[in-house]
Amino acid sequence: MEILLKYFPDLTEVQITQFKKLQELYKDWNLKINVVSRKDIDELYVRHVLHSLAIAKVLTFMPNSKVLDVGTGGGFPGIPLAILFPEVKFHLVDSIGKKIKVVNEVVDGLEITNVTAINARVETVDEQYDFIVSRAVAQMDTFLHWVKNKVAKKSKHELKNGILYLKGGDLREELKQFPKATIYPLPDIFEEDFFETKTVVHLPLKYKP
Numbered sequence: 001m002e003i004l005l006k007y008f009p010d011l012t013e014v015q016i017t018q019f020k021k022l023q024e025l026y027k028d029w030n031l032k033i034n035v036v037s038r039k040d041i042d043e044l045y046v047r048h049v050l051h052s053l054a055i056a057k058v059l060t061f062m063p064n065s066k067v068l069d070v071g072t073g074g075g076f077p078g079i080p081l082a083i084l085f086p087e088v089k090f091h092l093v094d095s096i097g098k099k100i101k102v103v104n105e106v107v108d109g110l111e112i113t114n115v116t117a118i119n120a121r122v123e124t125v126d127e128q129y130d131f132i133v134s135r136a137v138a139q140m141d142t143f144l145h146w147v148k149n150k151v152a153k154k155s156k157h158e159l160k161n162g163i164l165y166l167k168g169g170d171l172r173e174e175l176k177q178f179p180k181a182t183i184y185p186l187p188d189i190f191e192e193d194f195f196e197t198k199t200v201v202h203l204p205l206k207y208k209p
C-alpha cells in the first residue's frame, strides 16, 4: 500500500481507506471465484493497482468524463482508476459473468459510486466514451475493430479521445499499422522491476457513429 503513496502522495483519506480494503476484498473473493492469480494477489498493489494507475500518470481524466474498461476481468484497470477519479464515470465490461460478479462485490464493498459493471461482450455496448482503457484483452487491430464506434465526438482532455491501453513487450509489429499511436514507457514513471517492459499506448480515435 505504501507504494501507492510513493507515486500518488495526494490520495485522500477516503481513497487510502478504499485502496487498503481492496486487498482484503480480493483475497476473500478470490477464494470463491478465482480472478487474480495467487502470486499476483500477494503483489496486488504493484501488479494490479499501480499498473492500472499508470494510465493516470499519462492522463488526468476530467470530472464527468466517461471511461469504458474493456475486458475488465476482476476490475483492472477500471476499479483502481475509479477510486483515483471519483468524479469520472467508469463503465466496466467483461464477457465472463463470474468476473463481473467479483467486480460488483468489490465495488459494493468499497462503496464506490462511479462504476457500473456489466456482463457483455464489448461489441454489444452502444454508447460513447471519452476514453477506452484496457489491459491484456486483445491485439490492437482486433481491439480497434471492437471499439471504433464508441468514442465521443468532442475531445476535452490534453490527449485526444481514444484508446489508452496497458501493453507489454515489443510492440513494433503490433503497432506498425498505427502511426498515430504514442507509447509511454512505464520505467520512465515507476522504478520497480515489474514495469521494465511495460507501456501505456495512446491511440487517438475519430468519432464514428
Ligand SMILES: C[S@@+](CC[C@H](N)C(=O)[O-])C[C@H]1O[C@@H](n2cnc3c(N)ncnc32)[C@H](O)[C@@H]1O
Pocket: 070, 071, 072, 073, 074, 075, 076, 077, 093, 094, 095, 096, 099, 120, 121, 122, 123, 134, 135, 136, 137, 146
Ligand atoms: C486476460 S483477462 C484480463 C483482465 C483484466 N483486464 C486484467 O488485466 O486483469 C482478459 C479478459 O477479457 C475478457 N474479454 C475478452 N474478449 C472480450 C470481449 N469481446 N468483450 C468483453 N470482454 C472480453 C475476458 O473474459 C477476460 O476476462
